[in-house]
Amino acid sequence: MPVYKAPVEDALFLLSDVFPIGRYNNLPGFADATPDMMEAILGEGAKLCETAFAPLNLSGDHEGCTRNADGSVTTPKGFREAYEAYAQGGWMGLSAPEEYGGQGLPTVLNSVMQEFISSSNLALGMYPGLTQGAIAALLVHGSEQQKQLYVPKMVEGAWTGTMNLTEPHCGTDLGLLKTKAVPNGDGSYAITGTKIFISAGEHDMAENIIHLVLARIEGAPAGTKGISLFVVPKFLVKEDGELADRNGVSCGSLEHKMGIHGNSTCVMNYDGAKGWLIGEANRGLNAMFVMMNEARLAVGLQGLAQSEVAYQNAVAYAKDRLQGRALTGPKFPDKPADPIIVHPDVRRTLLTIKAINEAARALVLWTSLKSDIAHRSSDPTERQAADDHMGLLTPVVKGVLTDLGFDSAVKAQQLFGGHGYIEESGMSQFVRDARITMIYEGANGIQAMDLVGRKLGKDGGRAVMAFFNEVGAFCQENANDENLKSFVAPLQKGLADLQQATMWFMQNAMAKPDNAGAGATDYMHLFGTVAMGYMWGLMAKAALEKKAQGNGAAEKMDGKLLTGRFFMERLMPETGTRLARISAGADATMAMPVEMF
CATH class of the missing domain: 1.20.120 (Four Helix Bundle (Hemerythrin (Met), subunit A))
Structure with a gap:
């Protein structure tokens, strides 16, 4: 059984000594993030991840999700209970505004928690992770009515969220999308089309799922200029917040994937589903980019997270596995062989992963702190500088940390030799799960082109x-x-x-x-x-x-x-x-x- 211990001390060193967040006490929510409070929060978060999430990682991978005859989806055994513990602990709203039921704490603390979750169980962590991205998009671009109707329940964790961009013929080039929106005459739209690769599109862990869907209003301009964003709930919601009839959205099938088997990656069919416009018509990409940028930073964290958990297991194995003698003579003469950690090449491998992980964690938290400044500072110059930083570093965090995360997972697997290729060790799961991070939320070649083609100039x-x-x-x-x-x-x-x-x-x-x-x-x-x-x-x-x-x-x-x-x-x-x-x-x-x- 793979092991995982959340790197609480490393995170606290960064937050207290490298980027002392006490200097930002003038920003909303930061005064509450005292050293003792941060230690208590991250300690409790670590406990949840180590005891509730991590034990389900291997079994969730083996069991996967099941689509039932009625189109519903059952998640692996234990996932629902672990998610409920997460929701009831208030973790979904850690950095969400207090007016919507959140705790209003710095986003950078939530980033630490996202790493712990993604290391302990990436597939399970994607359900709340996508919800937090949907919350962010609604808070920035949603109407006051939409925010009041959807966000509190999502912050509570009673409802989850998704993002629906990709179609069978249309991935990066969203200008080709065909999903259409027809006005119903009452302020709502009938959404019709098919979306693929929709993470957490259907599941049994929440009473409602709030889909954010890109579609083209009839008569809208061709290309990306004619794309709008809609909120399309699985169950319609009455004005008083109570659930009403089932909407015309369903899971057509589950994708059969290389990894993240515990996450329900769905083909979603919209058959005249009722949706409501978010923000302005034909400006949907601007609204969705809020969620996409949140997601890209979160995916960079996922790359680090898989590297970290793979590293921890490789270290444990290298200290325990006896094989050969040190080049400079036996280090453990009382044993039949030395543990492989005495060998320079093993140390090179482990130090490479460790050095990348610690720098990557710092890079993510530095950028996450800039997000807090960009959204919470009252100084327009500070906000602009922080926003500049995030725009420049987001493709770097996503592209580089996921490339390196996969590479590190492979390196860690290699230290196990043949045992790393056997499913029981859990190392192949880290490799398989890490692989998707290089692909989704914009493949890494696209991130590189975004950096060079758009962000530099x-x-x-x-x-x-x-x-x-x-x-x-x-x-x-x-x-x-x-x-x-x-x-x-x-x-x-x-x-x-x-x-x-x-x-x-x-x-x-x-x-x-x-x-x-x-x-x-x-x-x-x-x-x-x-x-x-x-x-x-x-x-x-x-x-x-x-x-x-x-x-x-x-x-x-x-x-x-x-x-x-x-x-x-x-x-x-x-x-x-x-x-x-x-x-x-x-x-x-x-x-x-x-x-x-």
């Missing part, structure tokens, strides 16, 4: 220049600190490579766009490596300060510093390789005739 490059300036300022301020030398010098080199790659695109991609397309994925990973290197710089500085304070933290902080040093020595140099690939341009990539493939 947005507002005259304001966001990327702010990032360069911040990282550069950190390097300059700490250049003479001998204790940080092993962090600052590699970070400076990586930043220089990133700036050079950015300049190369400016000089070579305008006249020849294929240069941008061919180098986009390498650029996204180059950016991600520098961003994680910056996180290690901040963590190293905080660790040195915490170590100097004493309080028994020296050993843990030494572990942080060693992990960070490994990242700088072994992973940071990859920026040079990425730069070389980008600078090679698109000629060889695009030269081959199609028929020669």
Whole structure:
């Protein structure tokens, strides 16, 4: 049976020492997030994930979801009870506004909880995760009536939510969608069409499911300019909030998938289902992007989460599995062989995953904190800077952390040898579950193109220049600190490579766009490596300060510093390789005739 222990201490180190959130007490909800309160909340969240969610991960994968003859869906044994414990604990509304029944705490705390949930049981965690995204979209773009009618029940966890974008012929290019909306004459619309790959589209864990559906109103312009967003509940809701008749929406079938078997991924049929417009007509993508951006950050967290749980199991196995002797002589002479953790290549593998995980966690929480500032600050300059940061970093968080999360899960599986290929160990599930994170909410190639094609040049490059300036300022301020030398010098080199790659695109991609397309994925990973290197710089500085304070933290902080040093020595140099690939341009990539493939 796989093991999982939520990394509460690592999260608290980030929230208290690296990004001390006490400095944001002027923002709504932050004054309540005292150190003791955060420790209590995350401790309780960890307990829920470790005792209620994690034990169902392997069994949920084996059992999967079942579509019944009447179109209803039964989730794996125990899922409903675990979800009820989550809902009754108030976790759905951790960072939701108090006026809708939430606790109004910082979003960054909810991000920590999302990681714990996704590590302990990714398939189960998707049900509340999608609901939180739907809540966010309704709060920003829904009418006051829609917010009052739907959001409190969703915050309570009594109702869940989904997002319905993809159609059989239409994935990334949403301008091709065919689902239509016909006015009913009473302010509602009749929604007709088929959506596929709809996570949590039908299940038995909540009394109602609130679908957010993209459709085209009859007579609307072609392409993305004619798309509108609708709220389409599974059961219609009366004005007093009571449930009414079943709506014309049903699960046609369940997708048979490589992983996340415990999540009901549905083909959804809309047969004249009654829906109501969210926001303005023909502006549906703007509204849905609120949910998509929330989802993309959450998916980046999922990549980290699978990497973390795979790492924990690989460490446990490496300490226990006896095989061979250390190259420098037996380390455990009383045993027939040494545990494999004595071997340099095993340590290289584990440290690679560990160094990525800790930097990735910092990167996600840094970005999540910017979300809090963007939505809660009263200072328009602060809000703009935070919003710039989120726009720039969202494709990096989603694309890089999920690529690395899958890679780490494979690395962790490899340490088990043949036992990692056997289902009973649970390692193959981490690999299979991690794989979807690279695909859904915008495949990672799309994330790379979004970064290079849209985000770099947005507002005259304001966001990327702010990032360069911040990282550069950190390097300059700490250049003479001998204790940080092993962090600052590699970070400076990586930043220089990133700036050079950015300049190369400016000089070579305008006249020849294929240069941008061919180098986009390498650029996204180059950016991600520098961003994680910056996180290690901040963590190293905080660790040195915490170590100097004493309080028994020296050993843990030494572990942080060693992990960070490994990242700088072994992973940071990859920026040079990425730069070389980008600078090679698109000629060889695009030269081959199609028929020669």
